Amino acid sequence: MDRSVERKTGGTQENMQETGIPLTGFKECDIRGEFRSEVNEALAYRLGRAFGSVAKERRMVLGGDFRTSTPALVGPLKRGLAESGMVVYDLGQVSTPAYYFARRKLGIRPGIMVTASHSPSAYNGFKPILGELPITPEELEELKEIALREDFRSDLGRIERVDIRSDYIQSLVERFAGLRGRAPKVVFDCGNGATGWVIRDVLDALEIDATVLFPEPDGRFPNRSPDIAGPEDLARLQDEVRRSGAALGAGFDGDGDRVGFVDEEGRRIPSDLLIAWLARELLKRFPGETVVYDLKLSRVVPETVERNGGKAIVQKSGHTFIKRTVLETNALLGGEYTGHLFYKELEGGDDGLFSSLLVCALLAERRTPFSECFKDLPRYYSTPDLRIPYAGEKEALIQEAIDRARTDGARLLLIDGVKAEYEEGWGLMRASVTEPALTFRFEGKTKLDMLHVARRFLSGMGELEEKVWNRILRYASLTAEEEGKENILPEGATTDV
Template sequence: MLIFTDKSTIISGNSAGKEGMSKGVFKKCDIRGIYPDELNPDLALRIGRAIGTKLTSGCVVAGDVRPSTPKLKDSLIKGLIQTGCEVVDVGIAPTPVVYFAKEKLNVEGAVIVTASHNPPEYNGFKFMLGDIPPTDREIEEIKKITFNRSTIKKGKGRVYKKDILIPYEQWITKRFSHLSSLINKKGKFKVIVDAGNGCWSGYAERIMRKVNIDVFSIFSNPDGNFPNRSPNSALEENLTAVKNEVSKNKADLGIAFDGDGDRVSFIDDEGRFVPADEIISLFVRWILSSHPGGKIVYDIKCSSIVPDSVKKMGGLALVEKSGHTYIKSRLIRENAIFGGEISGHFFFGELKRDDALFACFLLIEILLRKKEKLSSLRKNLPSYFITPDIRIKYKGKDRERIVKEISSFFKSSYPVEEIDGVKIKFEDGWGLIRVSVTEPLFTFRFESTGKEGVLRIAQRLIPHLPREVGEKILQILDKKYIADKINNQ
């Protein structure tokens, strides 16, 4: 079981100011910004033209429940059809359902108008130009085409409307139809679903009831203002309501989705938040038991319980950069059987993609077949002490150089991973330092087999950091702070 030294991301210093130019909405993995200051219908039209220029056939389009989504979606579709693209509009749909639609309809592209787990004032576009997520280079190409109209392809496309929710429901209930008999043998399986007023609202619970799951739902009315909690389901601080409902109703499981429904977090039967690293480990042990020697992709920020579980089950652990795009692309490229990210994305080899509701059903199946509670299964996992992300602002232009020098210093004595920042593996744990690609700051994470080790590992890195950064780490990770936080778990 993982023991966190704090329950949320720690931020030291003010966040970086927003990008003033609309070009700043083009991120590493998608397009995202504040509406309408950074992202407006005119820019959506141009982005639609740019994406349409890169496509050679059809594109499925959907949107989330944010107030700004309809206008952005309409403009995006106009841009797409101006390039000759055939557009299938599936309306409001969770992101995993859109991926399903792309496969079912056999179209080349997909665009979801969403800002995922960001606050309601944000919006954006997740998109695919083929079978894998866009690369950094492809996003840069879309950016260039967006602001250079002379390169835009011209044509006369059409838009069709299609309901994809029913076909998805039929597919996933057929895939997990055996849950009904398993639940009948148990007597009842009670789940609390917190849709967070996002894309799964009213839909996830309906599907679950089809396979005999006893569902009690909260925040199940679609509302893109997210009045009840943040759309970020990965942070425990946002899940107080679902935790309380699990305890109050003596439920077997709590489920919380993010805004666009591709991330999911879980609450055990004791009303306790379960870190994604632990869920990944449980999936790893289950899937590898029937696929010995299989490849597992996990992000570099994951706890050691993930590679430990892979090794124990005889699988091959493949570490990758943090980020949906990187994990999914690696899963497909390596033909891996499973992939996981601590943000709550779970990727399945049989799907070649992530699907939050699929993850829910599979976890329920594991609990039913093992005839154990989630709280009991967690106790069988190794214990590590791990920090959340520690984000420390540093405006110096030498951030990348500092990380490279730290890597050079330690790699002669310790194993070092450099796929995403620098992760140094010591005898009793590891330390990770990354440079933010969107803000002037460092991100740190530390893990050890004991609480004293967390501070000890941090102290080994501090002499190689700018003085103000090191001092802030010490302020956060002094012995008393760690001890108090751990004892309060």
């Protein structure tokens, strides 16, 4: 094995002579990074060997998304798995929801999905799972250590090809058969991601009147970002909904497990409102059930759940943590700020196409404009997720924020960074697990309440305080009267952004 490969970390090159594999792609609960420099064939092979060395069940499911680098990673990954004695059920290139479906259908829990989800086209990665529950940071660390030591089990495994496509399509068609002849006019944006692999067949079978943008899977993502969270990511979808007079639009991320919605006017539906509405509608059918929600979400979510007789459980941000809690609590629904929606019906699975068809079905029952669905929900004024690049020591800054908020009398939630809750709203600060950055979010009963919360929470953070304020004011433009009221802005913050 060539141990002179170099890896890229930030703007520097670090020699990999000692380890032989890049390590910067290892995150808290998955492996993800730039292809070649952070995720490569050598890592894929050793991950396969390590996975096969620790997996208790000797069968596993393997899938890969449609990125151009996926075949280059799947080959050595399969070889490593087989050399460690695994029976590999190879799905080929599929969407992540189809991979989850295959694990349920085949009754096999261990698996690896080769994907970088919503990351740019130059990235790829691995999502391993060793059992029924999502992988833990400790389990991933064990895989890394075994891969580094090359302390592998050796046995003779085999690879079996499985075509799951028709079964997956049929499962969606049967589940939403009631949409035939009743579905609202809808626009879907696949963004050249994995959902396009099946969407036409599902829509044709359900006789849904739909426009589909960018359905051809293309791992270069030539028409838009594979992400759906940014303000411009679904701009083409918004324009097409307005142009066509559709009742709603749904856009999917690169591997198909996340979805974002727009209403009949082409306006983005905030994930907070969507999750609160879904929880209310599902609790009507399944009263008293549990809903798990991301701590980044608005107060509208737990308030709506509890008002409708459900039990709301907050969890730290991250697909793995929300999904694990959904499974452990047998929750009806789980929701994450970034667009992941988890369902008991899917054994904790998240599936963007399933979610979009469910929303269509609920809307068909109401026969009202999509925007009307949210009008009777409580309203708060919230910033988006504010990501501030920061390469320094994050934990010390977070601890200082905790100490100040405690002194200020806030109620603290410390499951992921610090969330400080005040009477008029809340502020959140946490470390990003995917990049050198800190993330912030603020909410108030009104815009001025939100700004008061931000001032209390950010006070004393120095240069970082100014950076966050300038990001806040990109989204919360102030009138002259508001800007002068109670001297709301701290020194250094400006509305000229």
